[in-house]
Amino acid sequence: MALDAGPSSLTVTFGFGAPAFAKAGLSAQLPEQLAPLPVFAADALVPGNSNGDLWVQVCADDGLVAFHAMRTLHQLAAGAATLRWQMHGFSRSPGATAQPRTGRNLMGQIDGTNNPKPTDKAFDSEIFVPAQGSPGWMAGGSYVVFRRIRMLLNTWEQQSLTVQERVIGRHKASGAPLSAAPRPPPCSWTS
Numbered sequence: 001m002a003l004d005a006g007p008s009s010l011t012v013t014f015g016f017g018a019p020a021f022a023k024a025g026l027s028a029q030l031p032e033q034l035a036p037l038p039v040f041a042a043d044a045l046v047p048g049n050s051n052g053d054l055w056v057q058v059c060a061d062d063g064l065v066a067f068h069a070m071r072t073l074h075q076l077a078a079g080a081a082t083l084r085w086q087m088h089g090f091s092r093s094p095g096a097t098a099q100p101r102t103g104r105n106l107m108g109q110i111d112g113t114n115n116p117k118p119t120d121k122a123f124d125s126e127i128f129v130p131a132q133g134s135p136g137w138m139a140g141g142s143y144v145v146f147r148r149i150r151m152l153l154n155t156w157e158q159q160s161l162t163v164q165e166r167v168i169g170r171h172k173a174s175g176a177p178l179s180a181a182p183r184p185p186p187c188s189w190t191s
Contacts, residue, residue, distance in 0.1 A: 005062045005064060005065050007060075007065070008060040008061040008062035008065040008066075009059070009060055009061045010058070010059070010060040010065055010066070010069055011057075011058070011059045011060070012056065012057070012058050012069060012073070013056070013057040013059075014054065014055070014056055015054070015055035015056075015057075015144055016053070016054060016055075017034070017051060017052045017053050017054065017055060018030060018034040018035075018036070018051065019051060019052070019053050020053040020054060021034075023053065029135060029137065031134075031135055031138055031143075033143050034143070036050075036051065037145065037147070048084060048085065049084065049085045049148060052084050053081075054081065055144065055146070056070075056073060057144075058070045058073070061093070063090065070086075087148060091103060105151075106151055106153060107151055107153065107156055107164070107168075108164075108172060109164075109168050109170065109172060109175070110170070110172075110174070110175030127142055128140055128141065128142055129141050129142065129143075165178060166178065
C-alpha cells in the first residue's frame with residue numbers, strides 16, 4: 001500500500017514482558033530488571049494496559065509506512081496473539097522546519113532533554129546490557145520502560161505559565177530546571 005514511499009527508515013522492535021517468560025516455561029531466565037514498576041502516588045493505571053507478553057514498536061519517517069507495517073503484523077499474528085492496546089505517536093517530520101530544534105511534547109514542554117545520544121561517549125553503556133551483564137543472554141540487548149500518560153490539554157492550557165512550569169519543574173521556553181525552590185503539591189484536575 002505504501003510502496004511509493006520506499007523503506008522510510010522503517011524499524012520494528014520487539015520486546016518481551018515478564019508474563020511471557022512464565023508462559024514459555026522460562027521463569028528462571030527472567031531478568032530482575034523486568035520487575036513491575038512501583039505504583040506512583042498519582043497513578044491511575046489501567047490493568048489491561050499493563051504487564052503484557054509482547055511489546056512491538058513500529059517507527060518510520062512516513063506515517064503511512066508505519067501504519068501498513070503494523071497492519072501487516074496484526075494480520076500475521078491473527079490467531080496467535082491478541083492486541084491488548086495500541087498507541088500512535090509521532091515526532092516532527094524530517095525537514096518540517098528549516099532549523100530543527102529540541103522536540104516539544106503536546107503540552108509545549110521541551111521533551112527528552114536528557115535522552116542519551118548515539119554520539120555520547122557513554123551511549124552504549126547507558127543503553128545496552130554489557131557483554132558481562134546479567135543475565136548473559138541479554139548481552140547487547142536493552143530494556144524499555146513505557147508509561148502512558150493522559151494529557152488533559154484543555155485544562156493544562158488554562159493554567160498560568162508559572163503553574164505549568166512549577167508542575168513540570170522546568171522553564172517552558174528553555175527546558176532549564178527551575179531553582180531549588182520547593183515544588184507545589186500535585187494538581188488535582190478533572191476532565
